[in-house]
Amino acid sequence: MDLGWLDVLLLRAGYNSAVVVLGAALLGGAAGTIGAFVLLRKRILISDAISHATLPGVALAFLLCLAWTGEGRRLEWLLVGAGVSGALGVLLVQGIKDHTRLPEDSAIATVLSLFFGLGVVLLSYIQALPVGGQAGMGSFLLGAAATLNRDEAELIGFAALAVVGLALLLAKEFGLLCFDAGYAASRGWPVKRLDLLLLALLLTVVCIGLKTVGLILVVALVTMPPVAARFWTHRLGWMVALSGAIGALAAWVGAAASSVLPRLPTGGVIVLAAASLLIVSLILGPARGLPARLRRRALPCPAPKIS
């Protein structure tokens, strides 16, 4: 294989590679779009709880699938397992928050480590099984876009498109929820259901992102793009669009790197790409980056207003 970087980036390295890179980019776009709303709702850390909570589900789904079909690694099965177990994790966080006096961050830390611990134990059991197919399971931790096949990449891409579509359709409602949930409730908007839907979309993004970014780092793909986007604009619409674009770009670069150098963990590369974009935004972003800060410093001290 003598594929150049540029060929992969420009989708000239064959249909398979192009589908994988495109699927990853769509995933990044969806993560950035949903991430913007979740960040503004101040619940970004819950994505970390979700991603870690998916692991036992993935492992159990592997075992079930193995028992049922004789072959463990089917992405649909694993995704359903991840979704169910991630949802359980969220419900547990919510339950702890509602029924004890623990704050949400404590609940998240508890659930995250509990589920991850369970998942790691199950995973090591799977690794010791005398069957094939468990080799790729490690990619759920750190991500390996190169191990995706065409069908899997297409599944990821379509799911990501559906998430972006729903988020854009409800952008106005989600925006209101994030800015002023109390006012939204007073006007009769179903705040709890909107919150639930936002979490469901986040859960979807996390699940389809597991194989590409890995569960440890998927939180970065949800967090970094909106944080970077905020440096450029003061408007919600632009922030969501930019966040999606930044996520897509980071995932695109990461997936391309992964298919050129398959031993690189894709998740790490994607996160490094997203972090670079974040640093660039911090330095250049006109709305909240360094330019804005310098502009503010350059202003003369406002004279006291006499009315």
Add this chain to the structure above:
Amino acid sequence: MVTLLKFRPRQRAIPADADSPLAVRGLTVAYGQEPVLQSVDFVAPEADLVAVVGPNGAGKSTFIKAVLGLQPRLAGEVSCFGRPVERQRALIGYVPQRSSVDWDFPASALDVVTMGLYGKIGWCRPVRARHRAEAREFLAQVGMADFAARQIGQLSGGQQQRVFLARALAQDARLYLMDEPFAGVDAATERAIVDVLRTLKSRGRTVLCVHHDLQTAPDYFEHLLLLSGRVVAAGPMATHFTTAALAEAYGVGVSLIGPAAVRAG
């Protein structure tokens, strides 16, 4: 089980104050074990400005939130123009406390006012130019037309308050509930809010305002709801804003100066 409970037939008789903008009966609210409001009864008169007054922790904000259903009610009924408040949302405008939101949010003053029109725009439909134009008029009504494009974090406290007020005006409600609109605002904003309140009254709207300033309460409002965990006094300002009632609500040592003192006599 839950669904069965929901379809419980209505067996209550229609009370005499059925059509008033806001009728609260036996409202009790608690945070955990701690009761905050106990059996509050209150009927708001039509087209009147009502001050909700009381010491810190008297349950003023809780009253507003429980009326709106944002705070669970332990007991009691709240009706608005004769129907449960939950079914009259379109008729109620709410101005939350300014500190209840993050002003760092990526939105302009106009964006926030446009939120008042979301109910009219409807689910999943985009905000269009005509909605923005409409919102602009409400910003102008509170003297904020020049700040439409300004990010909300870059407005002064008073300007932020006026943006919230404009958002409530945009929905053209018949009953307004405002949580401390005068808290920490400049003199220009105070005048602007008072003007808006008087305009609302002249258009037949009813406004309930949580208000902290005992000095200005009798000037700005005609009706009083004095709370201190329960109703201490409720009725026309002229007859109910008395030193005795205030002393009962605040404990000891409320001294008023100026016209308020004369009224409270």
